[in-house]
Amino acid sequence: MRPVLPPWSGTLAAKAAAFITVMCCALAALLGVLVHVQVTNQTVGQARDQALQRLTQATERYEAGDTLRRGAGVDPPELPGELRDLAVAGDRGTMVAEREGRPTMWAAGPVDGERALAVAVDYSQQARTIEGLDRAILWSSGLAIGATLLVGAFAVTRVTRRLHTTALVARRISAGDLDARVNDPRTGPRTGLRTDLRRGLRTGLRTGLRKGPRTDPRTDLRAGPRTDPRTDPRTDLRAGPRTNPRTGPRTKAGPQDEVAAVAAALDSMAASLQGKLLAEQRFTADVAHELRTPLTGLHAAAELLPPGRPTELVRDRVAALRTLTEDLLEISRLDTGRERVELDTEQLGPLAERAVRAAGNGTEVRVVRDVSVETDRRRLERVLGNLVANAHRHGRGPVVLTVDGPVVTVRDHGDGFPEYLVAHGPQRFRTEGGTRGHGLGLTIARGQAEVLGARLEFANAPEGGAVATLKLAAE
Numbered sequence: 001m002r003p004v005l006p007p008w009s010g011t012l013a014a015k016a017a018a019f020i021t022v023m024c025c026a027l028a029a030l031l032g033v034l035v036h037v038q039v040t041n042q043t044v045g046q047a048r049d050q051a052l053q054r055l056t057q058a059t060e061r062y063e064a065g066d067t068l069r070r071g072a073g074v075d076p077p078e079l080p081g082e083l084r085d086l087a088v089a090g091d092r093g094t095m096v097a098e099r100e101g102r103p104t105m106w107a108a109g110p111v112d113g114e115r116a117l118a119v120a121v122d123y124s125q126q127a128r129t130i131e132g133l134d135r136a137i138l139w140s141s142g143l144a145i146g147a148t149l150l151v152g153a154f155a156v157t158r159v160t161r162r163l164h165t166t167a168l169v170a171r172r173i174s175a176g177d178l179d180a181r182v183n184d185p186r187t188g189p190r191t192g193l194r195t196d197l198r199r200g201l202r203t204g205l206r207t208g209l210r211k212g213p214r215t216d217p218r219t220d221l222r223a224g225p226r227t228d229p230r231t232d233p234r235t236d237l238r239a240g241p242r243t244n245p246r247t248g249p250r251t252k253a254g255p256q257d258e259v260a261a262v263a264a265a266l267d268s269m270a271a272s273l274q275g276k277l278l279a280e281q282r283f284t285a286d287v288a289h290e291l292r293t294p295l296t297g298l299h300a301a302a303e304l305l306p307p308g309r310p311t312e313l314v315r316d317r318v319a320a321l322r323t324l325t326e327d328l329l330e331i332s333r334l335d336t337g338r339e340r341v342e343l344d345t346e347q348l349g350p351l352a353e354r355a356v357r358a359a360g361n362g363t364e365v366r367v368v369r370d371v372s373v374e375t376d377r378r379r380l381e382r383v384l385g386n387l388v389a390n391a392h393r394h395g396r397g398p399v400v401l402t403v404d405g406p407v408v409t410v411r412d413h414g415d416g417f418p419e420y421l422v423a424h425g426p427q428r429f430r431t432e433g434g435t436r437g438h439g440l441g442l443t444i445a446r447g448q449a450e451v452l453g454a455r456l457e458f459a460n461a462p463e464g465g466a467v468a469t470l471k472l473a474a475e
Helices: 012-064 081-088 124-174 189-203 258-303 309-336 348-359 377-394 419-424 440-452
Strands: 072-074 093-099 102-111 115-122 344-347 364-369 372-375 400-404 407-411 455-460 466-471
Touching: 012 072, 012 093, 012 102, 012 115, 012 124, 081 093, 081 102, 081 115, 102 124, 124 258, 258 309, 309 440, 344 348, 344 377, 348 364, 348 377, 348 400, 372 377, 377 400, 377 407, 377 440, 377 466, 419 455, 440 455, 440 466
Parallel strands: 364 400
Antiparallel strands: 072 115, 093 102, 102 115, 344 372, 400 407, 407 466, 455 466
């Protein structure tokens, strides 16, 4: 069974810290062993030379018949057996051993009668020197490892912080905030308050700061001369100098590391994507608005046709085109992010029943727990009406709308939502499985839910059927 590691152990900083620690420990151990061996050999060599020199002097005095000095003697009882055997065999040698609890360097050589002449030299100072050196190596290695680890952690943290910033901006872009940039201090992660204020002004969530006299947003889309959204500063929601949508915000030329290159590539991708989406939004708004005028005339002309089957077909197709045009205009208004909410306190149960009655398609309404919500009644009815209409159009009955507190679910008993819709949400003009429609109803429902500050989720029931869940904020 593999051990369960904590989440922080998988971070780049933890891995870099572990690598630096292991490498520093290995390097410190290698250098410490080399220094220890070199100094020990030198110290032991000096003590051995001193002991052999004294042994030579003691041998000369013994052969001359003089009295041996202190520390020298023939066959002393403390002499190690191995060294005694070596001396008796006719060779001279040295050995470090304990004598009276103190380290001693022994030197012994042969004398007459198969005896050994030995000299003892105190080795305590040299032993303390080696021990002190070992302690110094350990302390210095620990300090060096700690300092290197701190410096390495600081350097790695700078890199990981930049990578985290890049990942955060990428998530914001994926969530739809195309104004986010890594190298732009006006829209980077550090300007979270400014970003929140901008989002609040763009969506008008719950604050009502954008309340004022109501105007038709569809006429705003055509106000003034037409401009290119990639170069029009009014389409750039960020205050400040213009940015090139192909290359992103301008930065000072200079050497860049790999992280800076990734950040620049992300900014360039976001700017290019933003330019293309703005162009698409402008194109959608222009097409819908250009179609609206001739469709109005076509609708008036269709009403003048004589009764009959061909007239009904013409009127039906004209009505479908008008509905599609109105949906495109509504999506274009949602894309601009300038929608205003008119908040009021509403009972969710009766509001859901009115929305179902307006749809007129026989949906069952179940109120498990009714609550009061602060919302825009018109937009909420639009969301619920689109969900119910989509369930009847693409699913099978019975269709049930359930109100359980601030959560509203709409469920049918058909084949369920496509996998792409459950995973990524509704996409305009994308349908699968031969279903009819343009994919605009659910797109509008999600856009209006975001304006209301609600969350709209799509899933499939285990026993079959599509389930759309709208989560509102209770009062």
